[in-house]
Amino acid sequence: MHRQPGKRRKNRHSPQSALSYEAAVSADVIENINHIKQILQSPSDLTVRVFTFGQKKLQCGTVCIDGLSDRSLINDHILQSIHRLQYSPELVSTNMTADEFIVVLENEVLSAHHIEMTSSLDKIIGSVLSGDTVLFVEGSKHALIVESKNWPRRALEEPSTEALIRGPRDGFTESIETNTALIRRHLHDPALRMETMKVGNRSKKNLVITYIEGIVHPDLVKEVRRRLESFDMDIAPESGFIEEWIEDSFLSPFPTLLHTERPDKTSAALSQGKVAILLDGSPFVLIAPATFGNLLQSPEDYYERWMVGTLLRILRYAAAFCAVFLPGLYIALVSFHPGMIPSKLAFSIAATREGLPFPAAIEAIVMITVLEFLREAGIRLPKPIGQTIGIVGGLVIGEAAVTAGIVSPVMVIVVALTAIASFAVPAYSIAISFRLIVYGMMLAASIFGLYGLVLGYIVLNIHLVNLKSFGIPYSTPFAPNLSDDWKDLILRAPIVTMRKRPEMMQTKDEQRINNGGSMR
């Protein structure tokens, strides 16, 4: 049931070979350009500029993709620099070979901040498609790749899925350079490592694995790398693809990787010995490994004072419990064990249920499903209408259904509480898992009452203790019990007492407070 990601997939054929071009750069500029045009089938955004240089009319050509590259950079720093070269004869002698000329261009003329010389056409095409400009010179079997990436980017915004009252307001964007820069802004640590790799046979997107050397357990990095290297899909449009590919068990409703839009959360995770995975084009950064406790933590726990943080944590655990078990509990108590409800409450519940057509189980399942409809509708609709659907849905569920005698008012309260509780869970990925599990619990409760509910709870726990995230048991530090890590689990101990990094991460550098907290 728990597969080892990447192990079973055999690379039967290599699709890479069908998409790569072994050809080398030829000495003829026009031939090179035609070759590129032929491979890309001359798309409309391919911009080619052929020009001659000097008295010998040396032919040169630039190729780039319009829209991905910076026009002013190409004009000012490539074309103009070469043109001005004609007026500085001390740099170029007339009997220079093309290869010598291209070295002069690279070292002394072009003022771009990153230039690479290559003779591989495959690499040139890859660079051009990612926004760089390539420069060919007649007679040379080398070409220069000048970095000129520039495309419309979104400005930094506050992450909408993880809004906080207190904390930094910046969030990741779709551009990986911005995202790595945001992490670096939080960690000026020279030991911060960023490994780049390409994912997707066709999309060839940049993916960065980042961690802090000296804190992280080396096996964890190895394992992350191994799983990522097994990624063998055509495209990777979002980090969700990566997540599902490398997670430990795709049969589990629980997420075994954390995703976040917050640089502060990412850097805090890195400093605890975790590994972050950034994918170009996705503002969601993956953090591995993740345990159940991690998913109920929010950065705000640490930004507010510890007592408040602890209260919030306890509330969140209670909310998680309600989000999963409340409807089941209601069904079990109302339809199987009415004797367990205090008599007065039992009477008032019975009074409201008088004349209702459906048993509590059907009522609960239908109401929870309607709630899910509302949630989905609310996300799809444009924001102004989204609020309208909230009001309309609320009215329909809350008022009309009760007045019409289809559902009981207590049921409405239970459903509303469940919804509120699931919104209080900070990680969206686990909140949606809870929405899934709640159906299982309702089913168990509607067949076997409390007995079914407690067996459901046991099954859930069996699943959790068997689940692993990158080799770390998902239920750590509850079980295996690591008492030191309990300081930062349900309670959030004062930061001065959290002297060590989490034991479960097996960090190489254990000390979080170095001088024994000399401030105290």
Place this chain on the structure above:
Amino acid sequence: MKSFEYGDQEISHKEIMFAVPSMVVGLGILTLPQRIAGSTNASDGWVSILGAGIIILFFVWITAKLAAQFPKMTFVEYAARLISKPAAITITLLFSLYLLMFTSNIVRSVANVAKDYLFERTPLEVLMLVFFLVVIYGAAGSRAGLLRLNLMFFPVALIVLILILLFNLKHFEIDNILPVFQTEWSGYMKAARESLYSFLGFEIVLFYIALMNRTQKAPKAAMVGMTLPILIYMIVYIVVIGVFGNQATSQIIGPLIDLAKEVIVPGQFFERIESIFFVIWIMTLFNTTAMAFDVSIMALNSVFTKMKKINLIFITSPFVFLIGILPNTFHEIMTIGTWISYFGIFFSMLLPALLFIISKIRRVRGYG
């Protein structure tokens, strides 16, 4: 030295420490006060519990010590080095049979109690099947995971138990406890024998210690784990006698559940606490059953090494279920339970002691 290594399937001494009480505390505690109260005066039964507990602690030490001498070796492997291979295999198979019987007995009892306290009309077989399916799911998962479940469930059950005892303190009458030490010598013995049965189950450490990474901590951990049930039994017994008195206690089948009935939660948030107590108690009963089943599968697997664990589970589980259905009355279940306890005495006390003595005489040790 780190107690938990990255990506570890092994268990630490903490798991053993919790496995022992989770295994021992189960159904026995529900009926123990009734069985003891008959043969002792007033509250004197606690002496018998303590006496039986001390004897048991000694055997826990022997059992854990024996297994700890052979790190990373399965029971059948080290038993074969002590008492020839055929004998070891026979004993392991019998051990497995005993635990399978034990499993089926608890599965049946859980269903019976569930029928009494939660459902009146649902067929017994269905209640059994659902519980047993969950047990199978637990045993089919990783062994370390199953042991880690103890760490999650046992504290919850313990807290609920302590709450029930605390809420009953206002019904506690000191007169019920007095006079002390008025029991005949034979009465103490009889009660001690009864309580001895309730302490059985720790023999699982014979198998689970093979999973430990540092076995030298095992004997201490198992003994610390065992003191918990001894204390729980003594406290529960004294509170039960204090609330109901010796006479009444000897007539009530499940005094602990009746104790829960007396509880009135402040604010009257819930009524009929005994149902909630039983629901929570299902978690420890699950632990007991799942571990018993898991160890019997482990024992079978150590003999039939080529079989897959999951196949063994699928082969044995129908038999366990059918044996569980067989008894007709609660009385029959109890009788079978007593017979299983006799086997338990052999496997948890006589057998480890015998093997331990042989290992000392022949100076056989493991490679660790």
